[in-house]
Amino acid sequence: MRRQFRDESGVALVMAVWILAFLMLTGSSLVFYAGSGASHAKVSTEDARAVNLAEAGENYARAILYNAADPELSTAVGSGSLTLEGGTVNYAGTYDSATKIWTLTGTGTHANPTGAASPISRTVSSQVLVASSTGLDPAWGYLFADTSSCTTLGNNLTIDAPIYVRGDLCMENSALITADLVQVRGKVQIKQSASIGTAATPVTQVKVAGGCRYPWSGAYVTPCTSSQQVYRTVFSSTVPELTKPPIDLPNWYSNAKPGPMSPVCTTGSFPGQFDNDIALNRSNPIQNLFPNASYDCTVKDLVTNDVLGRIAYTPGSPGTFRIEGVVFFDGKLEFAGNRDVVYIGRGSIYASDTITIRNQVRFCGVASCNSTWNPDANLLLLVSGATAAIGFTIENNSTWQGSIYVVNDFSQGNSVIVCGPVIAQELFISNNTDNCFVPFDDGVPGMPGNSAPTLELVNVPDSYTTD
Incomplete structure (x- = not known):
């Protein structure tokens, strides 16, 4: 069973009560594992009733988990006891954050029909994996x-x-x-x-x-x-049909923070400009994001103080560049001139016109610019919205780690290393260059074709047990 999560915490109790009412009317339980029925043949008639009660408790815990707002919270299920017809039920759920596995337990107890002092009690359990389903477009x-x-x-x-x-x-x-x-x-x-x-x-x-x-x-x-x-x-000879994910320049022109419509930094400042007017027309002068002096522009929510976006740079050997959220420039971007820069964070930089990396620039997600880079920790996406034939150029002894999206064509040449996905209309790659790839699971804000990851509940095979 797989369940895509939504915020349905308000119906958890209703769902659980419905399940228990059904069990009380039928004297049976919902069994999520087809093989569990076979276990009943192995227990005595006296034990079968206790097992049914135990499974009711386990399923009660399952109902709570499946309707939890956040199944990765260790308190999402909790524990408790219930009185049903013919006995009592205890339920519990414990979460292992390392393996992302819930162990759901139910214990059923009823009076011993032989009149013995000790009641009959049985416990069942099963496990559920909290799996993350990425919204990453396969083209990436x-x-x-x-x-x-x-x-x-x-x-x-x-x-x-x-x-x-x-x-x-x-x-x-x-x-x-x-x-x-x-x-x-x-x-x-x-x-x-x-x-x-x-x-x-x-x-x-x-x-x-x-x-x-x-x-x-x-x-x-x-x-x-x-x-x-x-x-x-x-x-x-069978090739899957993949398509280039669509881009929405007007949306990010309006909503990037910082960007043309949100140019004011809540804290700090940016030495250049995001736009020189209030129209998406590629009129902004070329912006250099690696000046000789430091800068730090952060945009925050004025109510919650949450960071909505950030772009920052500190010169050095290497220099440090910080990115968070989506930043937009209505014009050209250029990274040039013997710079060694390591970026920190995950986010996107949009340029409505061309982007150029040239002349001994190393711009990487890790100082060594090698396969130790973890794009799920640090990943920068550069997006070129240029109408020119070549929208993105990297050349002349330069190295890049990250993601690239080009509305039109991409050009790479003359002793260049590019590590990461490139999506473009046409790829022009030549002259002593190398391309490598480090896989990643999660996209960044503003990534075309990317949607928010979802959580799914997946039953762990053969995890049903009874004592």
């Missing part, structure tokens, strides 16, 4: 090209990030894909020494709908094999 698991033309990878590059191409994939020179998952809804053509995987290290899974060819001539062949420079363990 890839380098994602939303084009009907050919995405071209050339020169000396290595892609070790899952890649999804809605059109065709063209590889040349010494381009190499080492990612475990390659998905192309069109066709693949490869020439020169380019390849998907290698003979020594094949990739795990390749999915190509239209077949492959080597070199860029002749018929397309399926399945794709080493004859087409495709070295893989598993091949499929």
Whole structure:
């Protein structure tokens, strides 16, 4: 059984009372595990009644849990006792926050029909996992090209990030894909020494709908094999249909904090400006978020004092950049000029025009800029809403860790490392570059296609026990 949570705490008692009323009328209990009925055959007739009462208590605890406003609170279920027809019921729920598992217990007690002094008492229990279901759009698991033309990878590059191409994939020179998952809804053509995987290290899974060819001539062949420079363990011609998540620039222009419509910092200040007028028109001058002096702009709720958004920077080696919530600039952003910066926090920065990272900039979620980065702790999304063909450029000995979304095209070249998902119309990747990927479970505020995570209750298999 799976249950998506809503705030239904007001109906918990009603639900529980309904369940108990049903049990009292029928003399039976709701059993959530099909196999539990078999256990009744193993107990005596005298014990069966106590087991039924115990299961009533366990199900009472379950009803409370399923209607709890927050099932991750250790006090969500509690304990108590009830008097039912023919006996008494004790129920309890204990939560292990490390494993996120509830143990629900019911104990049923009734008078011994033989007249003995000791009543008959039985206990049953079962476990429920509180699982988190992410609202992350699947496109955020890839380098994602939303084009009907050919995405071209050339020169000396290595892609070790899952890649999804809605059109065709063209590889040349010494381009190499080492990612475990390659998905192309069109066709693949490869020439020169380019390849998907290698003979020594094949990739795990390749999915190509239209077949492959080597070199860029002749018929397309399926399945794709080493004859087409495709070295893989598993091949499929069935490619799932993924789409580029939609973006809402007007919404974030109006609601980003800080942003054009909320430019005033509750505490601190920002040395530049979020907009130079009150219209979404890409008119703001280029903003440099790494000036020579520190800044800290925080926007808070004036009633609760909760932080709604924050952007801050402290120069250093490395410098420190802090992000929280969604920030919006109605123009271009540029990160340039031999800067080494580590960001802290999770959030999004929108630019309605182009974004450029160039000339020896290291902008990462961890000081070492390596795989120790944990994007579920620190993740920055850069969003380019430019109408220009190339909306996002990273070049010239620069390194980036984070997420990128581009309304139009993305360009990466000249000794560059990009670690994280990129969603764009077209991907232009070439010239001594590398792409890597560190998976994450939760999106950040403002991430296109992202929805709030939900909690689900999942029965732990074979956890029903009776003493």
